[in-house]
Amino acid sequence: MKRIAVVFLMALLALSAGAQELVFLHQGDGYYKDIPKEWKVDGEGFTSIWQKAIYYFEKANPGVRVRVMQSDLSMGSSLTLDVLLASGNPPDVVLRTGAVLAKLMVDSFAIQPDKYLDVAKYFTQSGLDACKIGGKLFALPTEASVSTMAVNLDHLAAIDYTLPPPAQWTTDEFLSVGRKLKASGKYITGLFAQNQSSDAWWLNWFMAFGGKLYANGDYSKTVLNSPQSVKALNFMKQLLDEGLALPNPGELNDDIVLDEWCKGKISMLSMQIPHTSIMQSYAKQGTISKEFPFTFIEFPHAAGQPRTPVNTGYAIVVGHKTADEKRNAIVAKLMLAMADSDNQYFSGMSGNFPSSKAALAKIAVVGTNPYWKIQQDSLSANGTWDRGNTIPQYSEIRAQLFPLMQEFYVGRIDAQTVLSRYEKAVNSILKN
Amino acid sequence: MIKRATLIMIAIIMGLPFLLMLDGSFQTILGTGNNIGSVIRIIPRAVTLQNYRDLLKTPFLWLLAINSAIMVAGYTIPAVIVNGLVAYAFAFYKFSWKKVAFICAMATFFIPGSAIIIPRYMAGQFLGLRGIPAVLVMVVFDASTIFVFRAYFESIPISLIEIAKIDGAKDWQIFRQVVLPLCAPIVAATVVFRAVSGLGDYLWQLINLNYAENRTLIVGLYDSIYVRGMERKIIMGFTSEFGYSLAVGVVLMAPMVLIFFLASKYFLGGLTLGAVKE
Amino acid sequence: MKKSCTGRAGRRAAVLIIPAAAFYLLSFVIPMIRVIYLSFYSTNFVTTKFIGIENYIRIFSDIDFIKSFFTALVYTVMIVPPVVYLSYKISLAVSSLVRREMAIYQMIYYLPTLTCGIIISFIWRWVFGRLGLLAIGFDSVGLTPIAWLAGGWTARVAVSVAIIFSAIGGNCIWLCAVMLSIPKELYEQAQIDGASRRQATRYITRPLVANTLALLAFLTAMGTLQYWEVIYSLTSGGPFKMTATPVYDIYITAFNYSRFGLAAAKALVLIIVLAALVGIRRILERKAT
Numbered sequence: 001m002k003r004i005a006v007v008f009l010m011a012l013l014a015l016s017a018g019a020q021e022l023v024f025l026h027q028g029d030g031y032y033k034d035i036p037k038e039w040k041v042d043g044e045g046f047t048s049i050w051q052k053a054i055y056y057f058e059k060a061n062p063g064v065r066v067r068v069m070q071s072d073l074s075m076g077s078s079l080t081l082d083v084l085l086a087s088g089n090p091p092d093v094v095l096r097t098g099a100v101l102a103k104l105m106v107d108s109f110a111i112q113p114d115k116y117l118d119v120a121k122y123f124t125q126s127g128l129d130a131c132k133i134g135g136k137l138f139a140l141p142t143e144a145s146v147s148t149m150a151v152n153l154d155h156l157a158a159i160d161y162t163l164p165p166p167a168q169w170t171t172d173e174f175l176s177v178g179r180k181l182k183a184s185g186k187y188i189t190g191l192f193a194q195n196q197s198s199d200a201w202w203l204n205w206f207m208a209f210g211g212k213l214y215a216n217g218d219y220s221k222t223v224l225n226s227p228q229s230v231k232a233l234n235f236m237k238q239l240l241d242e243g244l245a246l247p248n249p250g251e252l253n254d255d256i257v258l259d260e261w262c263k264g265k266i267s268m269l270s271m272q273i274p275h276t277s278i279m280q281s282y283a284k285q286g287t288i289s290k291e292f293p294f295t296f297i298e299f300p301h302a303a304g305q306p307r308t309p310v311n312t313g314y315a316i317v318v319g320h321k322t323a324d325e326k327r328n329a330i331v332a333k334l335m336l337a338m339a340d341s342d343n344q345y346f347s348g349m350s351g352n353f354p355s356s357k358a359a360l361a362k363i364a365v366v367g368t369n370p371y372w373k374i375q376q377d378s379l380s381a382n383g384t385w386d387r388g389n390t391i392p393q394y395s396e397i398r399a400q401l402f403p404l405m406q407e408f409y410v411g412r413i414d415a416q417t418v419l420s421r422y423e424k425a426v427n428s429i430l431k432n
Numbered sequence: 433m434i435k436r437a438t439l440i441m442i443a444i445i446m447g448l449p450f451l452l453m454l455d456g457s458f459q460t461i462l463g464t465g466n467n468i469g470s471v472i473r474i475i476p477r478a479v480t481l482q483n484y485r486d487l488l489k490t491p492f493l494w495l496l497a498i499n500s501a502i503m504v505a506g507y508t509i510p511a512v513i514v515n516g517l518v519a520y521a522f523a524f525y526k527f528s529w530k531k532v533a534f535i536c537a538m539a540t541f542f543i544p545g546s547a548i549i550i551p552r553y554m555a556g557q558f559l560g561l562r563g564i565p566a567v568l569v570m571v572v573f574d575a576s577t578i579f580v581f582r583a584y585f586e587s588i589p590i591s592l593i594e595i596a597k598i599d600g601a602k603d604w605q606i607f608r609q610v611v612l613p614l615c616a617p618i619v620a621a622t623v624v625f626r627a628v629s630g631l632g633d634y635l636w637q638l639i640n641l642n643y644a645e646n647r648t649l650i651v652g653l654y655d656s657i658y659v660r661g662m663e664r665k666i667i668m669g670f671t672s673e674f675g676y677s678l679a680v681g682v683v684l685m686a687p688m689v690l691i692f693f694l695a696s697k698y699f700l701g702g703l704t705l706g707a708v709k710e
Numbered sequence: 711m712k713k714s715c716t717g718r719a720g721r722r723a724a725v726l727i728i729p730a731a732a733f734y735l736l737s738f739v740i741p742m743i744r745v746i747y748l749s750f751y752s753t754n755f756v757t758t759k760f761i762g763i764e765n766y767i768r769i770f771s772d773i774d775f776i777k778s779f780f781t782a783l784v785y786t787v788m789i790v791p792p793v794v795y796l797s798y799k800i801s802l803a804v805s806s807l808v809r810r811e812m813a814i815y816q817m818i819y820y821l822p823t824l825t826c827g828i829i830i831s832f833i834w835r836w837v838f839g840r841l842g843l844l845a846i847g848f849d850s851v852g853l854t855p856i857a858w859l860a861g862g863w864t865a866r867v868a869v870s871v872a873i874i875f876s877a878i879g880g881n882c883i884w885l886c887a888v889m890l891s892i893p894k895e896l897y898e899q900a901q902i903d904g905a906s907r908r909q910a911t912r913y914i915t916r917p918l919v920a921n922t923l924a925l926l927a928f929l930t931a932m933g934t935l936q937y938w939e940v941i942y943s944l945t946s947g948g949p950f951k952m953t954a955t956p957v958y959d960i961y962i963t964a965f966n967y968s969r970f971g972l973a974a975a976k977a978l979v980l981i982i983v984l985a986a987l988v989g990i991r992r993i994l995e996r997k998a999t
Contacts, residue, residue, distance in 0.1 A: 069642045070655065079965055083639045085755035086550050086970070087557040103754050103968060194859075195946035250949040251840060251859035285460065392754065396967035406949045432752060435803050442800065443818045446875065449833040450821050514733060517726040527720035533727060540738055541929075542984040544936045544957045547977035550970065551741035551748070559736070573733040576929055580884065583921050603726060617887035625880065632826045650826065681829035688824045689817065696813045699887040 127355025190257035198254035273351025507630030519581030620698030765975035801885035820879035831943030862952035
């Protein structure tokens with residue numbers, strides 16, 4: 001009751017005082033592990049990280065009020081944002097996955113925060129790099145999600161196998177383990193192609209063979225169509241044909257394969273660290289008899305290739321630029337408050353990778369889980385691969401491959417056809 | 433006998449998923465709900481109200497409910513009146529431009545709602561409509577209501593209308609006092625359908641209602657599913673707290689079922705047109 | 711035998727229709743003008759560019775969009791006849807029951823229509839998915855389960871079944887309401903005249919319900935063409951893009967790809983095709999009479 005009164009009162013005050021009002025659009029509270037459901041600071045109670053961040057922001061910037069708008073949460077959809085853009089009323093600050101906001105990162109729309117803030121003081125270089133287009137900084141980073149292979153150690157124990165050091169973790173090795181696992185009644189992994197969700201989990205196979213989506217940040221065309229990619233596709237088909245991967249990828253999606261890993265049906269699957277908590281919940285509920293030990297390892301690489309780069313994606317904060325420079329400066333400050341919030345710390349504690357130097361420092365002291373270290377090591381050694389997150393047509397490009405994969409998996413077309421068609425479709429999209 | 437058995441069988445086929453849904457809403461099912469194994473269990477599990485308790489913790493839940501109630505009123509009453517009057521004109525009047533009006537109304541059948549949703553939103557914004565009024569203004573005109581009413585009105589004997597006109601009644605009065613009561617079954621059915629539509633119109637309400645305070649049950653509760661999914665997994669869209677999603681489904685259906693039963697007395701063996709013998 | 715003083719009637723009718731016309735203007739005419747306008751631009755609402763008829767040219771080489779029209783036709787054929795037939799038969803049976811029983815049956819048949827969005831897709835996944843009811847059923851009698859969602863035509867069947875289930879309930883409610891308002895005297899008279907149950911149905915019920923039935927068939931067909939939610943969550947338009955309807959394609963083009971201009975053009979093409987189809991049917995009908 002009190003909270004509502006406060007909200008209405010604030011709105012009233014804002015109207016009457018003629019206070020400057022900024023609109024922040026976000027996707028809901030970050031419910032990471034251990035985030036307290038309530039804080040009490042200065043006698044104020046908060047139930048959301050954003051509330052807390054906004055409270056301090058408003059204190060530091062008197063005369064400015066922040067109105068929080070909630071975006072639609074369903075996957076891949078940017079409906080709320082689109083209609084606000086359509087009606088000419090964009091929010092001042094938006095927080096969302098980088099790929100969805102890529103279309104905002106243009107000179108005509110986005111603030112360049114480094115013009116108003118010393119960004120290097122707050123964020124890591126890799127985080128800032130993820131927010132740059134053509135060398136210009138158009139957003140501020142929040143945390144990155146990193147995914148590598150989660151491995152069911154019980155399955156490996158049953159066939160008396162230990163994972164080799166990353167340098168010897170090759171695709172041939174993967175095949176051989178897969179065959180042994182098949183003999184013991186397990187699938188080594190799951191491929192899926194029902195939709196584009198979590199496609200990075202299998203796109204990583206292209207990178208394992210040295211394939212690439214784009215070369216050197218050149219987004220005028222795709223370079224996926226290459227002999228390395230053909231090898232990668234044939235490898236994936238081999239997994240399917242030999243019965244090492246779940247059958248019928250056309251009707252599987254990321255939800256399903258993740259389910260199968262958590263239930264102990266497949267041994268290895270690309271995922272983020274927080275996803276493993278589902279397996280633990282299954283054990284608690286009795287869906288599986290007990291939790292199984294697991295570890296993380298990077299994707300195997302093809303013999304002769306360097307170690308496979310890691311899949312990462314940042315959520316970012318974009319600010320709307322207007323002709324009013326003073327307003328831009330304040331919006332930039334709000335961007336900072338929303339990007340470098342407590343959320344980064346908690347997400348790091350759950351297994352994601354903060355870009356906030358403050359959060360990282362805190363985590364170094366408090367310590368986090370061992371899998372984090374494994375992923376961090378792979379990340380440092382192998383780098384990341386370019387998903388094209390800053391391309392405005394990212395969503396459309398992404399949707400081009402999975403229908404081709406569906407046909408490929410049932411043998412209607414061969415690997416080269418997949419790549420040629422993909423190349424044609426994507427290049428045509430990139431041209432406009 | 434056979435007839436009843438068939439009806440029961442059909443009822444089982446149609447009703448079984450919802451029984452499962454109801455049953456699942458009382459469990460804490462963890463998992464993505466992608467297979468029926470996550471819902472059916474041979475060994476019964478402990479029943480828990482945890483999902484419903486969590487549901488009650490949705491912020492502003494009571495406000496969401498009130499807004500949904502407003503939606504029910506706003507989707508039904510104006511639609512019945514406005515569209516009903518058009519059907520009345522179509523059924524009882526002959527005028528030169530009737531065909532044109534007909535075609536205009538029919539044309540709306542070919543316009544898919546989701547294709548026109550953003551231009552509609554932009555039109556509303558341009559007129560200065562925000563929030564709940566913006567939602568309600570655009571959903572009033574409904575061609576299917578017009579035509580179903582018209583079909584029914586045409587079977588009302590014209591003599592009734594003429595008698596009323598001779599008595600000096602105006603169209604609006606005739607509509608309210610003569611036609612509508614005779615068509616109670618159809619009106620009641622329309623009310624049910626419109627109410628269901630108002631309670632379930634996720635996309636349109638999502639776009640227009642951006643603040644926590646003016647959202648409706650369907651928008652707010654749907655979002656809470658994703659939020660809870662985020663409690664376990666960080667990527668949006670995974671609903672790993674599946675029992676909760678089912679509880680949301682049940683809660684969203686409950687008002688619709690209620691409205692159905694309230695209205696059912698009107699369209700099941702209610703007034704008939706046997707009131708006047710020709 | 712309607713009022714035929716055209717001038718006065720016209721004015722009176724106008725008074726009745728004006729409110730509806732106002733809403734019609736706001737919610738259909740103005741947005742349609744905007745759609746037409748948008749179709750000549752390429753826009754994601756951040757960057758906008760005038761491109762003339764380029765969107766339309768694109769559509770002609772968009773195989774997936776063209777395929778979706780065929781899919782819609784397939785759906786209409788697979789869905790409308792069963793829905794009409796089943797709704798009619800069920801309503802006949804239900805309308806002869808006691809009111810309380812009637813209400814319960816109608817409620818249960820209406821449940822599939824009431825369920826929203828994602829829940830529906832879960833329910834159908836429980837039936838057609840790889841570990842679903844049908845798969846378990848086939849397994850238990852020793853047959854290999856059909857991978858419904860993995861094959862193009864089988865996925866179409868799955869989607870059609872889903873749509874049929876959700877269309878029956880609403881139609882039953884309408885039909886029952888109409889059937890119940892047929893004066894009981896007609897049936898009593900028929901009984902006195904010695905007609906059997908079946909004859910009564912054939913000669914009394916069917917003709918009186920025919921109009922409504924035709925309307926419902928039309929509305930169901932229109933509804934089928936606009937269906938996209940279940941397709942979105944159950945099959946994502948696949949496999950092989952075989953379950954996508956034009957409206958689904960438009961939705962994806964607009965909201966996943968952010969190509970609002972192209973989506974507007976596609977919507978216009980869809981509207982014109984639909985209008986043309988109905989127009990052709992009308993002309994054929996007129997030629998026949």
